[in-house]
Amino acid sequence: xxxxxxxxxxxxxxxxxxxxxxxxxxxxxxxxxxxxxxxxxxxxxxxxxxxxxxxxxxxxxxxxxxxxxxxxxxxxxxxxxxxxxxxxxxxxxxxxxxxxxxxxxxxxxxxxxxxxxxxxxxxxxxxxxxxxxxxxxxxxxxxxxxxxxxxxxxxxxxxxxxxxxxxxxxxxxxxxxxxxxxxxxxxxxxxxxxxxxxxxxxxxxxxxxxxxxxxxxxxxxxxxxxxxxxxxxxxxxxxxxxxxxxxxxxxxxxxxxxxxxxxxxxxxxxxxxxxxxxxxxxxxxxxxxxxxxxxxxxxxxxxxxxxxxxxxxxxxxxxxxxxxxxxxxxxxxxxxxxxxxxxxxxxxxxxxxxxxxxxxxxxxxxxxxxxxxxxxxxxxxxxxxxxxxxxxxxxxxxxxxxxxxxxxxxxxxxxxxxxxxxxxxxxxxxxxxxxxxxxxxxxxxxxxxxxxxxxxxxxxxxxxxxxxxxxxxxxxxxxxxxxxxxxxxxxxxxxxxxxxxxxxxxxxxxxxxxxxxxxxxxxxxxxxxxxxxxxxxxxxxxxxxxxxxxxxxxxxxxxxxxxxxxxxxxxxxxxxxxxxxxxxxxxxxxxxxxxxxxxxxxxxxxxxxxxxxxxxxxxxxxxxxxxxxxxxxxxxxxxxxxxxxxxxxxxxxxxxxxxxxxxxxxxxxxxxxxxxxxxxxxxxxxxxxxxxxxxxxxxxxxxxxxxxxxxxxxxxxxxxxxxxxxxxxxxxxxxxxxxxxxxxxxxxxxxxxxxxxxxxxxxxxxxxxxxxxxxxxxxxxxxxxxxxxxxxxxxxxxxxxxxxxxxxxxxxxxxxxxxxxxxxxxxxxxxxxxxxxxxxxxxxxxxxxxxxxxxxxxxxxxxxxxxxx
Ligand code: ADP
Ligand code: MG
Numbered sequence: 001x002x003x004x005x006x007x008x009x010x011x012x013x014x015x016x017x018x019x020x021x022x023x024x025x026x027x028x029x030x031x032x033x034x035x036x037x038x039x040x041x042x043x044x045x046x047x048x049x050x051x052x053x054x055x056x057x058x059x060x061x062x063x064x065x066x067x068x069x070x071x072x073x074x075x076x077x078x079x080x081x082x083x084x085x086x087x088x089x090x091x092x093x094x095x096x097x098x099x100x101x102x103x104x105x106x107x108x109x110x111x112x113x114x115x116x117x118x119x120x121x122x123x124x125x126x127x128x129x130x131x132x133x134x135x136x137x138x139x140x141x142x143x144x145x146x147x148x149x150x151x152x153x154x155x156x157x158x159x160x161x162x163x164x165x166x167x168x169x170x171x172x173x174x175x176x177x178x179x180x181x182x183x184x185x186x187x188x189x190x191x192x193x194x195x196x197x198x199x200x201x202x203x204x205x206x207x208x209x210x211x212x213x214x215x216x217x218x219x220x221x222x223x224x225x226x227x228x229x230x231x232x233x234x235x236x237x238x239x240x241x242x243x244x245x246x247x248x249x250x251x252x253x254x255x256x257x258x259x260x261x262x263x264x265x266x267x268x269x270x271x272x273x274x275x276x277x278x279x280x281x282x283x284x285x286x287x288x289x290x291x292x293x294x295x296x297x298x299x300x301x302x303x304x305x306x307x308x309x310x311x312x313x314x315x316x317x318x319x320x321x322x323x324x325x326x327x328x329x330x331x332x333x334x335x336x337x338x339x340x341x342x343x344x345x346x347x348x349x350x351x352x353x354x355x356x357x358x359x360x361x362x363x364x365x366x367x368x369x370x371x372x373x374x375x376x377x378x379x380x381x382x383x384x385x386x387x388x389x390x391x392x393x394x395x396x397x398x399x400x401x402x403x404x405x406x407x408x409x410x411x412x413x414x415x416x417x418x419x420x421x422x423x424x425x426x427x428x429x430x431x432x433x434x435x436x437x438x439x440x441x442x443x444x445x446x447x448x449x450x451x452x453x454x455x456x457x458x459x460x461x462x463x464x465x466x467x468x469x470x471x472x473x474x475x476x477x478x479x480x481x482x483x484x485x486x487x488x489x490x491x492x493x494x495x496x497x498x499x500x501x502x503x504x505x506x507x508x509x510x511x512x513x514x515x516x517x518x519x520x521x522x523x524x525x526x527x528x529x530x531x532x533x534x535x536x537x538x539x540x541x542x543x544x545x546x547x548x549x550x551x552x553x554x555x556x557x558x559x560x561x562x563x564x565x566x567x568x569x570x571x572x573x574x575x576x577x578x579x580x581x582x583x584x585x586x587x588x589x590x591x592x593x594x595x596x597x598x599x600x601x602x603x604x605x606x607x608x609x610x611x612x613x614x615x616x617x618x619x620x621x622x623x624x625x626x627x628x629x630x631x632x633x634x635x636x637x638x639x640x641x642x643x644x645x646x647x648x649x650x651x652x653x654x655x656x657x658x659x660x661x662x663x664x665x666x667x668x669x670x671x672x673x674x675x676x677x678x679x680x681x682x683x684x685x686x687x688x689x690x691x692x693x694x695x696x697x698x699x700x701x702x703x704x705x706x707x708x709x710x711x712x713x714x715x716x717x718x719x720x721x722x723x724x725x726x727x728x729x730x731x732x733x734x735x736x737x738x739x740x741x742x743x744x745x746x747x748x749x750x751x752x753x754x755x756x757x758x759x760x761x762x763x764x765x766x767x768x769x770x771x772x773x774x775x776x777x778x779x780x781x782x783x784x785x786x787x788x789x790x791x792x793x794x795x796x797x798x799x800x801x802x803x804x805x806x807x808x809x810x811x812x813x814x815x816x817x818x819x820x821x822x823x824x825x826x827x828x829x830x831x832x833x834x835x836x837x838x839x840x841x842x843x844x845x846x847x848x849x850x851x852x853x854x855x856x857x858x859x860x861x862x863x864x865x866x867x868x869x
Pocket of ligand 1: 606630
C-alpha cells in the first residue's frame, strides 16, 4: 500500500509558532516544540536536536522519572528555567521500549532537512515534524515486541470490533463483540474505542465514509469479495486503519484483507473461564505454569504466536478440527520428516515481522536477509514434504510466486552491516555501477597511501601520516618537532604541494595541501555516490519483496502452522476422536501443567484419571477433601477439550470428544471475611452467565461454587445450579463440591453420577491417592488436612470433638435430605449467649472511644463469667 500523505522527507517545512499564551515569547525551537505538542498532546515528544532526542517541560519530568535519567534545565521561557532531559539518538530504541512498556505514547519529532537546506531557504531554524507516533499496538521493532505474542491493536465500536497486527498483517473483525471475552481472547497490546465504550481505551471515532475508505485501502471498489461484514465491523475496521495511518505519518503496513471472524467456528470462552483455566497466563499474570507453556514445543516466534492463537480460540467445527489432527497425525507417524522440518524451522527468521518493517520503510539490512533466509528455509521444507499429504501440509504455500529469494541471494553481501547507512549491504558483482563507484572509492584509498609517501618525501618528514578526521577530512599529521621545523622552514614547492598548517595539538601538528584536499573531495564524492547507489538498490530489493508480499505472508503462515503441527506431534500424545455428539470419554487423562510441575519438583508421579460424561451420565458430582485433587481433575478435563478443539493432541490414553460450542469454568471465591459479600456477588454473577448461556453442546466445570457464602445459602445455590444444569441446560458438567449434602441428589437426577477423590488413612494421617473413584466421600477430612497444615494440636483435638458431636447429631436427625429439601425449612432458633445479647444492645456510632473500651471490658467479663459457670 502506498503512502497517502507526503513522506517525511518531502513534507513541506512545518509552520511554527502557535499563538497560545503558553508559547508566547518562545525561542524558535521551543515554538516548534509547542506546535508539535499541540498536535500530539497525549504523547511524550521526542524532539530531535543534533544527536539527541530531547524532552521538554512536563514531558521531561515524566520522561526522566520513567527512565531514571537526569533532568536538567536549558535557558528560560517566560522567566522560568525550561526542564529538559534527553536520550542519545543512536540508542533511543531501548528508552523507547521502556516508555512504551510503561504505557506512554511517544511522538518522534525529527529534523526534516539538513542545516544546509535550512540555510538555503533562509530559514532561521531547521524544519521539524512528527514522523511517527509510537504506541504499544503499532510498533514494529523487535526490541519493542514480544517474539512469542501477536501485538493486536483492537478497535471497538458499538456492535462491532476489528483488530490487526501490524507486524504480521493479520486483520480480523467480529460483529456484536462481547468485549470482555474478546479482550481475554486477544490480550491486545492496545485498545482504541469510540467514546465511553471501554474505560482504558484510547478514544477514537470511525471515519464517515468507512466502507469507501476500507475498500480504497485495499485497492478494491467494493468489499463484497472479502466476505460479509456488518456496518459496525466496517466502522471498526476503517477506524483502526485510520489510527494506524495517523501513527505512521500516513503510511500503512502491508495488511492481509480483513476476515470476518464471526464466533460460529470458535469455542466460546468468557473472560472468567480463561482466567480460571490459565491458558496463556496464570493467576499471577505471567506465562509460566500455563497450558501454553506446558505444550509449547515450537521452534519459531511465529509458530509460538500461532500456537497461542489456537489455544486462545479453539475451533468448534469438527471438520476443521479434524484437518489439524490429520496434519499432527502425519507428522507423528513420520518422525524423520518431522525432524527435517524442525531442522529447517530451527533458527528460521521471523519473515512476517521483517516484511512489516519493509512495508513501513523502516527496515535494516537484516530484514532483507530474513526474507532471503526464511524463503530458503520454506523451500527446504517444501522439498521435504512428499505426497500423499493431508491438505494442511500441502507444500504449495511454501513456494510463493515471484519470490524475491533468488534476487536477494544474489544481491546481499555475505556479512551485513547493522544499518543501511553503514554501507556494504550489496554483494560485489551484483550491480556494475555500484562496483565501479566502489572501485573509484577504493582507488582513492590507495591514492591516499601513495600521497602519504609523496608528501613525506616532498616535505622531508619521514614520520608523516595521513589520517582521517570526522570534521576536517584527511590531514597529514606529524610529531610536534617535525611540524615546527616545517613551519619555520617550509620547502619551496609548487602551490599544489605547498604545506598549509591546519591545527596544532599537544604533541602533533596537522597540515594539508591543495593535492590532499582535492583527493579528500574526490574520495568523499565517490563514497557518497556509492552509498546513494546502494540505497537505491536496497529500495529496489524492498519493492521486489513488497510485490511478493501476499505470497511471502502465506509462506510465513504455512511455516508457522507446520511448526505448530510438528510441535504437537513432538509431545507424543494421543489423537482425540472427535464427534458431533455430546460424547466425553477419557481414559487415563492427565493435567499437563500439574504433571510438569510435579516432574520439575521431582515429586510423586501424576496419577492419571478416567472421565465419562457422555449421554446418560452427563453430570458428575465430585466430592473429596481439600488437597485431594478435585480442582486438578476438573481443569484437566476442560483443558483436554481446549487442546482437542485447538487441533492438538491430548495427554490421555484414549479420548472421544463431542465438539463443544461453549466452555465454562468457574471457581468458587474463597471465604474472604473483608470482601466476602462482593466476592460472592462476583461468583454469582459469573454463575448466572453460565445458566443464561450454556446449552446441550456446552461443557461446564464448576469448582466449589457457593463456597463464598454461609453454608446453607451456598448449599442451596449449588443445589439449584446443579439441578438446572442437569434438567434444563443438559450441559456436560463436572461439579466439585465440599457440600456432602449434594450427594443426596444422586437418587433424584438420573444423569448424575457421583465420584470422589480416593483417600486413605494411614497411622492417623490422611494419604491422598489422587485417583477418582465411584461414590461419595465417606467423611470430611478437613481436620486431617488442618493437621497437615500445622494447626496446633489443642485446636485439632477440640475440632475432632466438635466433629464427633455434629456427626452424632446428624445420625439422630436421620437422613431426611433425600426426600425433601430440609435446607429450606427454617432453622430452629438456638439459645442465645449472654455476650450476644449484650453485644446487640451496643450502638457503636454512639460510643466514644473510652465508652467503647469499657464496653469491651464488660463483654469480656461476661464471657469469662459464663465460661466459669
Ligand atoms: P483440591 O481441589 O481437591 O483441593 P487440588 O486439585 O488443588 O486439590 O490438588 C492439590 C494438589 O494435589 C495439587 O497441587 C497436586 O500437587 C496434587 N495432585 C492433584 N491431582 C493429582 C494427580 N492426579 N496426581 C498427582 N498429584 C495430584
Ligand atoms: Mg480445589
